[in-house]
Amino acid sequence: MRTEGSPKASPAQPRDGLGDIADVVELVPDTLYALANPYAVDGSVSWHPSDVRGYAPMNCYLLKEGSDALLVDSGLPVHERSVLRGLDELLAGGERLSLFPLRVGEFDSVCNVAAIVERFAPQAIYALGVVAGPGWFDLGRGDSATRRADLEATEIRRVGASDVIALGAAGTRRVEVFEPALRLLNTHWVYDPATRALLTSDMFGHAVRTTAAGPWVVDVDDDVTTQADVEWHMLATRYWWLRGARTDELRRGLAEPFERHDVDMIAPAFGCVIRGRELVARHYLMVDEVLRRAPRLLDAVDPRDGLARA
Amino acid sequence: MIGDDPLPRELAPGIFWLGGCLEQRFQGQTLHSYNSLYLVAGDDASLLVEAGHPQDSELVLAQLDELLQGGVAPLRYIFATHQETPHAGGVGALLRRYPDAELCGDVRDYHLFLPGLAERLRPLAPGERLDLGATEFVALDATIRDLASTRWGFDTRRRVLFCGDGFAYSHYHQAGHCGMVAEEVPELPVAEMTALFTELALYWTRFADIEPYIRRLDRVLDERAVRLVCPTHGLPITELGITMPAIRQGLRLGSEGGARAAAAHAAAHAGARDRASGSA
Incomplete structure (x- = not known):
C-alpha cells in the first residue's frame, strides 16, 4: 500500500513481527520513498526504552533519480517480504539499484542485503571502508553457497568519512554522505539536496505512534514528542554514555549539517520521519538540549546506576 | 578469516578459543583484530560465548564440529554479548546447525x-547462572561496552572472564601474532593497540571520563578473582599482572584522543620488529 504518511484506510491487526503491513510512504513524488515496516515498541526492542509502548517503523529509504535508485538500509528480516514487495513496486521501471547500509555492523541495517541482492542484483553496495568483503552481509539465511555467490558478484564501493554518491545519468544528484559527530558505532548520515532530507540512521528515532497503522510521518500539527521523551529515548538506549560526558564537541558536530544545509525532513532508520522546517528545528533543538544537559547528569559508568526517567 | 587458521586452541581445560581475524586498514597499515568465540565446556553441556562475525560462519561451524565430535559436551547455549553483527552475526547459522541450543x-x-x-x-x-555440569556460567553487567544491552560472562570453575568489547586491541598478522595469547607476544604494543581500537570502535570513550570505568574494571577482576580474560577482539590475557597495566594505559590514551599518535608509535614498533625479523 502506498500512502503519503497518512493513516491507512484499513489498518492491519497488530501481530508479533507485523511482517506484512508495510507502507510505501511517498515523501517526495518520484524522488524519495520510505519503506516503513512497523514493529511493536513493547520492551522487546533494545533501541527504544523498555518502558515505552506503541509502534514504530523500521525504515529503508529509496532515492530515485532517472534510471538510478539508491536504497539506504535494508530493514529487518521479519519484514523481508514486505521490503521486497515494496521494492518490486518502486523499481517496476527497471531502475538500476544500489544499496547503502548506514551501519554495517548492525542487523537492522544489513539484514536484508542478501535477500535484496538475490532478487534485484544491484550494481553496487556502498559500505564503510572497514568492510573487507561480502561476508559482512551474509547473515546465514537460505542456501549458503548461492547466497555468497550472489553477494560476491556485487561490487562493494567503499565510502569514506565524507563522500558523495552521484545519482542519475549525468550524476547531477549528488548525495552527501558523512560520518556524524553524534554516533555510537560506525555510522553514516546522508544529506540529499534534491529533497532536503537528512537521513540520520540511529539518531532522531524517538517518535513513535500508538497504533500499528501509523502514520509514519510526523507533521507540525500532530507532533506530540516532548523534551523528556527525547532525553529518555537517548539516555536509556544507545546514547547511555552521554550521562556525565563532555558534549561541547558533539553539540558543534550536531549543529554542523543543520547549519550547512536546508533540512526540510529528518529521516531516521527507525521511528517516524520528522517533516517540515519548523518541526525539524524543534527536534534538532530537543536533541541539542539533551547534549547541553548531559554533562550534569549522573555518570553512566555502572549500567545499574541512574537509569530512571527524570 | 585471513590466512591460515591457528584456532581452535584450548586456553585452559575445557575453555576453547575459536574464530577468525578481521583485516583492518588504518593510516596505511594492515592490522588484524580477532572476532573470537569461546567454547566453555562443562561436564554436561557446553556454552558458546559470541556467535561470530557473519563472514566467519562456515569457519566457526567447522571449528565447533571438530571440538564437539572430539568429545566436548553438547552445545546447549549460545551467549552473544550484544546484538552487533561481529558478535552475533552467526547466531542464525548456529541455531540451525545445533537444534538443541538456545540463544541466551x-x-x-x-x-x-x-x-x-x-x-x-x-x-x-546479570547475576543469573547456567549450570554446565561442574561449572557455572554467570552473566555479568558489562563495564566497557557500546550497546547498553551488552552482557559479560564468567566461568566459575576456571575463573574466566568473557568481556566482549572490553580488552579490545589489534595485532600484527605478519609478525605471527594470530592465535597467540597476549603474553606470548611481548613485543606487541598492547597499550597503543588498545588506544587505536578504542578510537575506531569505542568512539564514546573520547567524551567520557574513563577513570571510573577503569576502577570498575579492576573491581570486577578483583571480586571475581579472574585468572583468564577472553576478549572478543583482543588476544586472550593469561597473566593479568603483566598485561593489565597496558590495557589501562590504552584506555586512557584512547579516551584522551591520543590514539593517532599511538598508532604512529605502534607502526614504528612494528617496522623495527619486522626489519629485525626479516618479515617486512
Whole structure:
C-alpha cells in the first residue's frame, strides 16, 4: 500500500513481527520513498526504552533519480517480504539499484542485503571502508553457497568519512554522505539536496505512534514528542554514555549539517520521519538540549546506576 | 578469516578459543583484530560465548564440529554479548546447525532478526547462572561496552572472564601474532593497540571520563578473582599482572584522543620488529 504518511484506510491487526503491513510512504513524488515496516515498541526492542509502548517503523529509504535508485538500509528480516514487495513496486521501471547500509555492523541495517541482492542484483553496495568483503552481509539465511555467490558478484564501493554518491545519468544528484559527530558505532548520515532530507540512521528515532497503522510521518500539527521523551529515548538506549560526558564537541558536530544545509525532513532508520522546517528545528533543538544537559547528569559508568526517567 | 587458521586452541581445560581475524586498514597499515568465540565446556553441556562475525560462519561451524565430535559436551547455549553483527552475526547459522541450543543473554531484538527461531531465546540477566555440569556460567553487567544491552560472562570453575568489547586491541598478522595469547607476544604494543581500537570502535570513550570505568574494571577482576580474560577482539590475557597495566594505559590514551599518535608509535614498533625479523 502506498500512502503519503497518512493513516491507512484499513489498518492491519497488530501481530508479533507485523511482517506484512508495510507502507510505501511517498515523501517526495518520484524522488524519495520510505519503506516503513512497523514493529511493536513493547520492551522487546533494545533501541527504544523498555518502558515505552506503541509502534514504530523500521525504515529503508529509496532515492530515485532517472534510471538510478539508491536504497539506504535494508530493514529487518521479519519484514523481508514486505521490503521486497515494496521494492518490486518502486523499481517496476527497471531502475538500476544500489544499496547503502548506514551501519554495517548492525542487523537492522544489513539484514536484508542478501535477500535484496538475490532478487534485484544491484550494481553496487556502498559500505564503510572497514568492510573487507561480502561476508559482512551474509547473515546465514537460505542456501549458503548461492547466497555468497550472489553477494560476491556485487561490487562493494567503499565510502569514506565524507563522500558523495552521484545519482542519475549525468550524476547531477549528488548525495552527501558523512560520518556524524553524534554516533555510537560506525555510522553514516546522508544529506540529499534534491529533497532536503537528512537521513540520520540511529539518531532522531524517538517518535513513535500508538497504533500499528501509523502514520509514519510526523507533521507540525500532530507532533506530540516532548523534551523528556527525547532525553529518555537517548539516555536509556544507545546514547547511555552521554550521562556525565563532555558534549561541547558533539553539540558543534550536531549543529554542523543543520547549519550547512536546508533540512526540510529528518529521516531516521527507525521511528517516524520528522517533516517540515519548523518541526525539524524543534527536534534538532530537543536533541541539542539533551547534549547541553548531559554533562550534569549522573555518570553512566555502572549500567545499574541512574537509569530512571527524570 | 585471513590466512591460515591457528584456532581452535584450548586456553585452559575445557575453555576453547575459536574464530577468525578481521583485516583492518588504518593510516596505511594492515592490522588484524580477532572476532573470537569461546567454547566453555562443562561436564554436561557446553556454552558458546559470541556467535561470530557473519563472514566467519562456515569457519566457526567447522571449528565447533571438530571440538564437539572430539568429545566436548553438547552445545546447549549460545551467549552473544550484544546484538552487533561481529558478535552475533552467526547466531542464525548456529541455531540451525545445533537444534538443541538456545540463544541466551539480552535477547531483545532477536525476534525481529531471526523469524522462526524466537522460541529459542532465553533471557539471562546479570547475576543469573547456567549450570554446565561442574561449572557455572554467570552473566555479568558489562563495564566497557557500546550497546547498553551488552552482557559479560564468567566461568566459575576456571575463573574466566568473557568481556566482549572490553580488552579490545589489534595485532600484527605478519609478525605471527594470530592465535597467540597476549603474553606470548611481548613485543606487541598492547597499550597503543588498545588506544587505536578504542578510537575506531569505542568512539564514546573520547567524551567520557574513563577513570571510573577503569576502577570498575579492576573491581570486577578483583571480586571475581579472574585468572583468564577472553576478549572478543583482543588476544586472550593469561597473566593479568603483566598485561593489565597496558590495557589501562590504552584506555586512557584512547579516551584522551591520543590514539593517532599511538598508532604512529605502534607502526614504528612494528617496522623495527619486522626489519629485525626479516618479515617486512
